[in-house]
């Protein structure tokens with residue numbers, strides 16, 4: 001798994017992201033996206049730096065980070081697998097696929113395998129409803145998930 005940077009490094013890199021987006025109207029989300037791009041996740045140490053720069057409370061920043069499913073609070077694994085949990089996919093057997101992939105990988109949603117191979121995340125509609133149930137592996141969409149495709153995915157992330 002990726003090692004976490006030191007706090008001083010986090011503070012200075014976070015400040016650089018903040019100065020890039022601070023001038024925007026409603027800068028918090030762009031800053032959080034920028035921080036996640038910078039580190040691959042939103043480190044806890046970045047939150048007070050953001051709060052201070054925007055003159056809002058730590059709790060507010062924390063609330064936004066936890067509200068949006070896209071932000072993660074730990075470094076991602078080498079692969080990121082997102083399984084669609086929205087309605088169209090659910091109605092096409094997405095629940096069973098979600099249960100099966102957790103069983104195959106031995107981790108739950110928002111978790112990373114101990115060997116750092118993969119992070120499993122829910123996503124809410126990939127715009128691929130016609131090919132439900134859908135998933136995304138490292139940015140590539142995969143439609144019509146079935147047991148066989150899940151097993152191929154697992155074999156790929158474990159390589």
Ligand code: FES
Nearest residue numbers: 084089126128129
């Ligand atoms: S609901 Fe899953 S892709 Fe749209």
